[in-house]
Amino acid sequence: MRRRVKSAGILGAVTLVVIALAIVLPQLGGRESGAQEPGKAFVPPGKLDEYYMFASGGHSGQVYVFGIPSMRRIRTIPVFTPDPATGWGYDEHSKRMLGGYTWGDVHHPALSETRGEYDGRWLFVNDNANNRVARIDLKTFTVGQILGPVPNIMGPHCAAFVTPNTEYFMMPSRFSAPIPTGTYAPLSEYGKKYFGVLAAIAVDPKTGEMSVGWELLLPPWQYDLSDAGKKVSEGWAFLTTYNTEEATTVLEKNASKNDRDYIIVLNWREVEKAVKAGKFTAIAGVKVVDPTKVPGLVYLIPVAKSPHGVDVSPDGRFIVASGKLQPTVTVYEFAKIQEAIQKKDFAGTVRGLPVLNYESVRVAEVPVGLGPLHTQFDDKGFAYTSLFLDSAIAKWQLGTWKVVDKVQINYNVGHLAAAEGDSASPDGKYLVSLNKMAKDRFLSVGPSHPESLQLIDIAGGKMRVIADAPVDPEPHYAQIVKADKIKAIEIHPKETKRPNSVWSPKDARIERKGNEVHVYMYAIRSRYVPDNVEVNQGDRVFFHITNNDLDEDLTHGFGISLYNVNMEIQPGETKTISIVAEKPGVYPFYCTNFCSALHQEMQGYLLVKPKK
Amino acid sequence: MMGWIGRGELGRWERRLLLFSAALVLLSFAFPLWQVRLIAPQYPEGLTLAVYAWGLRGKLDIINTLNHYVGMREIRPEDFPELRLIPVAFLGVALLATVAAWTGRRWIPFLLIVLAPVALLGILDLWYRLYLYGHTLDPDAPIRVPPFTPPILGSQRLANFITSATFHVGTLLHVIAFVLVVLAFWRSSPWRGRSRS
Structure with a gap:
């Protein structure tokens, strides 16, 4: 009897331990991938953040402003979507600017630059849905201009990545379509009547006023992301393109057939010259240049299939392309690209555009991991690539092309934004991971989840996740700028001559x-x-x-x-x-x-x- | 008796002191003579109103807006005609001191010392102004408070505001200038038993 009681007791104790472990273990696991260094992102009440982060609001049509490192969301700037609280889209002025549209799809915010550095004057954001772009004036954090719908282009997903002195940013079509916009052509004529058009938006250096500078006729492919050359590669721009298969149905399969797609290498200074020389056709009132008729403007470089991000290193020497369906990033060297162009080291032409010899221009294929999408840089010669499928970030070294560190994130990272990351001199302090899924990271609010942002400390040798922040759908990209570069006003000046104003x-x-x-x-x-x-x-x-x-x-x-x-x-x-x-x-x-x-x-x- | 006032010469050092005090009087234009500062929980940085020799500066609009809740009249620079006299008076004093330094006439510093108490009238005028603002409150104001005189020097609490008033650098420069004039006059007086030239 006594023995039976004893064994029952032992059994009970073991059961309790197992249950306790079952409860505690998963939590331990969760903690490991969570905030590893609580406190590092803490900014005490009353103290201000070191950086601003401007995050796109995706299909909310707005822009979110965060403080870094606290990850506090400071403000939402209404851009393409009416906002009753501020009256955006309700008062006469903003109503006129929105032109009847009630939403936009904001993808890639770009801070204005002077000599390759963020100058804190303006923020440009694209509307992938309605072919528009907005300029936010950072004195007031309000929209100063909305340009568009820009003629001939369709779905300018690529924008906005400004040139080092904000001369231009490129707005190429994600969805090739017949031109001018509004033209009908059946899908059977996709190869002939559909075009991928790139619009170069010119920015007035004094006022920030945007206008369509010129456009470029490109093959009916899909243009995904871009970056502007800087320093040694200044005057050039780089774009990724996919669906070179020219599929018009079930793209997930049909646009993934070719082993290689292309990076578009664009000499925008030469396009300017061609436009000046009158080598264009006017379509819908825009000067459109056909690069198959004017040589020296556009070259293609083969890249691992269906690439996504293309990012230029801070010194302008390297161009890093992420082949989202291959576990590598491909690195090209600008000097080698120039050499290949000079030597006409071509592997034929595609749709009338010369293709550079891959072997001649590629310097490395870095095995970063699964689903590489975007790359950012620090000040010590390291690159950080987001891995969508691995839900991780890989840190690798330029030059040695070795992966030196990886950090798990939660979950499915898209873009990364490093402090002063797209400038010619990144700060190397913080990296924000803009994750597509939040899942279990925050208290549940039902089926519609917030997106998740994670702050990563990159100042030391190892990356550390130091903060989580939920955000409304859906930041695609963000830029992070030193707070003291932004000179915001607190009140509008008393302009007694202002039309309709009353001061007494x-x-x-x-x-x-x-x-x-x-x-x-x-x-x-x-x-x-x-x-x-x-x-x-x-x-x-x-x-x-x-x-x-x-x-x-x-x-x-x-x-x-x-x-x-x-x-x-x-x-x-x-x-x-x-x-x-x-x-x-x-x-x-x-x-x-x-x-x-x-x-x-x-x-x-x-x-x-x-x-x- | 009048002899030691009027006649006689100012020495080199006395002249320098007078010239210096003239410079201090001119310098006072760059600083407030008097300043009032209102601090509230939502205005930790304070709302400052400064009286300069040449006019008012500071957050006058905001102070007026807040004052209207207790029914205080709007403070407008054009309501202070005496402020137009002050720069003339100050320039006159600086000119006299310069002339004294130039000519060495001892009666001029004496005159300046005798005139100095006129400045007290200015302070009295300021106090009277403050009294009037605090005692002619609109009886229909949203917030009714008993009549009060805002402080001319020191602090006072009214609702969520602490009002602190103080004489400022401009006034201090005048005090120093006055002391220098007295010193100049004293050094050259026959009572000191010597006169330099």
Whole structure:
């Protein structure tokens, strides 16, 4: 009896241990791939981050601003998608800029550069869906210009990677299509009537004003990513292309048949010359150059099939291409490319474009791991390549081409962003892994998951994951810039000559022009002048509102009940919002952005007199 | 009695002191004479209003906006006509001191010393201004507070704001200039038993 009790006790104890281990072990495992050095990313309350990170918001159409290393999300900049809180897409000015589109697909933010360094003036972001590009002015963190839809191109996924003095960035088609945009051609004529078009967007060096510089006719392939040459390779640009099979259906299979696709090597300075020499055709009002007719502009380099990222090393010497279906990155040397071009060391032509001899220009194939996508660099001669399938990052050395370290991430990394990573002098302190899947990394919010960002300390020999941050879908790429390079203003200057502005309650007024009513409104905490506005049913009513609180963070809002409009007016700013007073009745308008102790009193009535 | 005031010459050192005090008076234009600073939890950096010899500088708009909640009249630079007199007076003092240094006339520093108390009138005027702003509050104001006089020197608490007022570098320069003039006058006085020339 006693023995039986004893053995039952032992059995029970063993069972308990097994259960305890079953609970604890997976957690230990999880911890290993988690924050390995808690505290390193900690920025105490009241202290500011060392870097800004600008992350694309993907199909949200917006841009997210983070602080690094805290990974605190500081702000969302509305770009291609209306945002009622700020009034983006609601006030007259931004409504005109959006041109009726209600979303965009932001992929690759690019900070403006001077001599290859981020200069903190502007951020350019592409809209892969509607062939547009926006410039965000970093004085105000607001969009200053939206260009497009740009004619002839379709799905400019590649953009925006600026040239070292922000002369251009390239917007090539991801989806080849008949041109000009809007032309019909059946898919059976894909090879003849469809084109991959590259638009070079020119940037005014003083104002940042963007315009279509010129376009280039490319084969009907898909253009994926690009980078601009720098230092020794300045004046050139590099693009990856896939679907050289020219498939139009079941691309996952049919566009993966060839063992090799191509890197496009583009001499943009020569294209400029060709345009000046008049060697172009005007299509949809754009100067379009055909590189098969003007030699010396475009060359092809074979690359492992279906490549994704192409990245130029900080010194401009090496071009690194990631062949997403092969476990290697291919490294080319710019000097060898030049030599091959000079010697006409070609392995034939494809679609009228010379193909450089692979063996002559390739310097290494680095076995980084499965699913390499993008490469970033540090200041010590190392490169970091994201491995989508391995859910890892490989660190390897330029020159020796040896992989020296790997770190596990969670999960499925796409792009990487290194501190000052695309400049000619990366900082080598931090690397952010922009992961496509978050899965179990955060408290569950149901089937729709956030994406996951992970901060990696790369200052030491070994990479360490030091912070996790969730983010709304879907950052594709980000750039990280030293915080002191950004010179943001806190209030808008008091420009008394600004059209529609009101700087004294005495100048606030209501003017009628036919059935248009203009309300020139003065806003200051905690009142609007005038605060009651009477109009007739059917009038178009414009509210021109100036925020006279020239005080940091003293934002006022303006929303009208049941009239479906709202916006913010920043300190010292004048904004115009309009409605057509279709509904008779009395509708309050009020300050929607908490401004002051008597914010709740900041209101008025819109009185709409019914038609007789 | 008047002899030692008017007649006689200022020595080389006394002239230098006078010239120096004239320079200090001119230098005072670059600094505030008086400054008030409002600090609140949401304004840790403080809202500063400075009175210079030539006018007001600082966050006047924001201070006015905040003051309207307690019904204080708007502070406008054009409401201070006396501020137009101050630069003239200061330039006059600097000119007189320079003339004294140039000519060596002892009556000039004496005159300056005698005129100095006029400056007290300026301070009195400032106090009166502050009194008026704090005692003519709009009875319809959103927040009703008992009438008060903002401090001319030192701190005062009103709701979430701590108001601290202080005389500033400009005033200090004037005090030093005055001391130098007195010193110059004293050094050249016959009571010291010697006169240099």
